[in-house]
Amino acid sequence: KARSLQQRHAFDALVSVSLPFTAHWIGRKLKGKFPGLFWLADTGDPFALQPLHPLNNQALYRRRNRRAEEAVLRTADRTVVTNEGARRLYDEVFPGHPREIAVIPPMSSQWPVELNAGRSATSSWHLGYFGSFFPGVRMPAPLLEWFRELLRLEPQLQLHLYGELFESIRPSLGEFADLQARVTLHGLLPRSEVPAAMDQMDFLVNLGNRSDFQLPSKSADYWLAGKPIINLTQIESDTFSQFLAGHPLLLQVPVLEKQPSEKELQRCRTFLREHFGRRLPDDQRRMIAERLSPPSIARQYGQLLLSAQEK
Template sequence: MKKALIITYYWPPAGGPGVQRWLKFSKYLPEYGIEPVVFKPKNPSYPTSDRSLLNEVPNGLEIIEKSIFEPYTLAQLFSKKESNSLSKGIIKSKEKQSRLQRLMLYVRGNFFIPDARKFWINPSFKAISKIIDSQEIDCVITTGPPHSLHLIGHKLKSKFPQLHWIADFRDPWTNIGYHKDLKLSESSAQKHLDLEKEILNSADDILVTSFETKNEFEIKTSKPIHLITNGFDEADPVEVELDENFTLSHIGSLMSQRNPEILWQALSELIQEVEHFKSFFELRLVGNVSEQIIDSIYKNGLKEYLNLTGYVDHQTALNFQHSSQVLLLIEINSEETRGIIPGKVFEYLRTGRPILAIGPKHWDVEKIIEETQTGHCIDYNSKENLKALILSYFKSFLNGKLKVQPNNITQYSRQSLTKKLSEVILK
């Protein structure tokens, strides 16, 4: 059986979507003749935790840990609130940023390149070099963000030229939406571009999770690029009843930049214009939500209809997905986010509930929703279309006919995706 060493920062008890990709791959890789070995931080500073995911770690999986220095722990000495917000990716709009947050963003962007986990590179390189020698590892996979982990792979490839190195990009690097919020100097921005280029041209194979990122990277490198999206696990148990209310639910973090004003306006107008709508309507937000978004919802008169649930474990999130009448998917309205496919969209596919996605034009998510016939995608300039769509969902809800019949979603199951991954590892 071939051994593959997976170098990852996010691993249970970390919470959020970043941990699930390689947790699930590790679960199914042995079915395809590959023994995974996981290399992870010993003392990480995770922005969110979900101890229930520890139960999903495969029995007998070898996990190797190495201590990491986390600058965020020092930042907490100045402001625990600001530090936690930044580590969760919650960045306020420029006009609402405090001096401290502006300073922390500048330091993060210009002194910690490519990211704040850069201090893990050299200790990990030394530790993994010994592992490769002793365990006959012939494939190493680095997954980012944090993209500093790819620099570990680069150093290993330089020392062991025969090593098969796969660089997995769960998100883009220099073209990701928040990159411009880091207040990068010209030289820092160029350093990010140079490092990205070095990684893309040094790895043997590159994995991406979206069509747009694949297109972007194909311009930057001639190395093989494989699109392997995130997915859903058919083995995840879910037994819940549908909500009695007309619930529109968003599962996951809602950062300040992801503020769909047209949605709040459309809902406010429907409450005023449509008989019985306000009697059944409920807006449910499950996860970390920025104060700016809550303020925006309140300003549109939706306070009494808002159910703020807060962060929940993965199983509870799945339950909310399956019990909700309509599932919301929201992305920042920018060109840089067209290639962002949130991991939860694949779990949404499995529910049979209609997906209402609001994002930029030509968003990759639109292709998936159209292909699977699981909902609709609306851009930020289509408020009337959005109102009409919600109203049609509401009428179907009143008639007891609100559901979708997903088409060809097996391709997004964790087992199918792991099979694709195994073909890259074994080639």
């Protein structure tokens, strides 16, 4: 079908988006058939380089996966990743590839210029986590264990989980049944509803990945929300920490062990009390929006595509 469309319309450029990796493989086949077609391979997560969360049977397909991903990297005119960790990984695993890799951050939702007043005053303080969980990379246990311990110090807290909850994740929630009254599962939201949901929170909580080359997809929205953020890091080279470097309302909390230390819990308690009700000024949010809003990200991709016409 892709070959037929190219023959009919003679497109100047092709953009393939992975995952799923099939899109890149179609792009490679089309590039082979039409060598003059400029091909931009946009990669959210590497396909063959995920030992913590393999995407197929590694015993059967590990070598084939790597050959396929390297072929894409060597064939595409430009490859785009979301963070420097992914670019470094590609350079290390596939040294000498001839193509330049660009880093373009994830796009935010369409945020209003000014935030609303937020949720109405209640006796509870609301913490919001936005994102899914993935075996090996980001599981709910460190987040819920941290929240359980923090409740001892601040019993008025309420945790809201927004994101798809896969069946493989649900059994791991059983050991936290005692938190049911304080944890609300909202499920996956349409992207257009994310800003309003974040605006209802007093604080945002992020659980970092256990990999150093994957950036959570809601990272841009965490910036634009303007709310105080507690980032629970599972590794030292946390990509979310790097992405939000310079955020004035950000607390980094390592959760490398099963239970957070009393010292870290006290840091969280102090942060909550000192930052309740605070948010970034609108002028700072506008500056961030200039870099992460849909029009800004579109311009960055447009510049890469226009470079095809300059060759």
